Amino acid sequence: GENVEQHPSTLSVQEGDSAVIKCTYSDSASNYFPWYKQELGKRPQLIIDIRSNVGEKKDQRIAVTLNKTAKHFSLHITETQPEDSAVYFCAASQGGTSYDKVIFGPGTSLSVIP
Amino acid sequence: GAVVSQHPSWVICKSGTSVKIECRSLDFQATTMFWYRQFPKQSLMLMATSNEGSKATYEQGVEKDKFLINHASLTLSTLTVTSAHPEDSSFYICSASSILGKAFFGQGTRLTVV
Numbered sequence: 001g002e003n004v005e006q007h008p009s010t011l012s013v014q015e016g017d018s019a020v021i022k023c024t025y026s027d028s029a030s031n032y033f034p035w036y037k038q039e040l041g042k043r044p045q046l047i048i049d050i051r052s053n054v055g056e057k058k059d060q061r062i063a064v065t066l067n068k069t070a071k072h073f074s075l076h077i078t079e080t081q082p083e084d085s086a087v088y089f090c091a092a093s094q095g096g097t098s099y100d101k102v103i104f105g106p107g108t109s110l111s112v113i114p
Numbered sequence: 115g116a117v118v119s120q121h122p123s124w125v126i127c128k129s130g131t132s133v134k135i136e137c138r139s140l141d142f143q144a145t146t147m148f149w150y151r152q153f154p155k156q157s158l159m160l161m162a163t164s165n166e167g168s169k170a171t172y173e174q175g176v177e178k179d180k181f182l183i184n185h186a187s188l189t190l191s192t193l194t195v196t197s198a199h200p201e202d203s204s205f206y207i208c209s210a211s212s213i214l215g216k217a218f219f220g221q222g223t224r225l226t227v228v
Contacts, residue, residue, distance in 0.1 A: 043219040096215035106157045
């Protein structure tokens with residue numbers, strides 16, 4: 001089955017700096033890669049996603065890149081703000097339909113220092 | 115995005131009793147839902163895939179007789195933790211995906227077994 005690894009496990013950045021979180025996946029059949037933000041005690045929230053036919057996607061301060069050959073994908077947050085502090089999970093899914101299970105990486109705890 | 119509602123938000127039960135958790139998709143039909151378990155400071159671990167009108171598919175290592183899943187309608191899946199023990203204490207969270215595979219999560223249920 002699919003295995004998703006994520007680095008780093010913790011990340012501290014100064015407000016205004018950029019943060020980068022990297023993930024790898026094992027199953028070459030995976031073709032949908034979402035990223036979730038989870039605040040303490042709350043549900044994960046989808047922040048951005050990318051499909052395998054796209055190499056990069058951007059939404060305001062958040063961008064995701066995908067290297068399907070190397071099975072790597074990364075989350076980039078620019079101009080970080082204290083409210084970006086949370087746990088971020090990358091994930092992978094085959095098919096990317098409502099029937100396909102989503103496997104999560106172990107998570108990165110991001111702290112943005114004011 | 116789609117709305118997924120989970121109930122209860124938290125529950126305390128005695129060891130040996132059973133607890134039922136409900137997951138509803140409020141504004142869309144979900145033939146497939148997913149159940150995850152999350153221990154403190156850990157990732158979301160997929161427990162099972164709930165299929166409307168058929169048996170659930172359990173991940174390796176998850177006891178199907180202990181974690182009973184019923185998906186009787188297109189908007190409701192239930193997870194029953196049978197004969198709960200303190201080690202079953204965890205955050206249980208369900209998700210349902212849109213037709214494009216975007217997973218939306220319920221608010222989670224914090225189960226404490228005493």
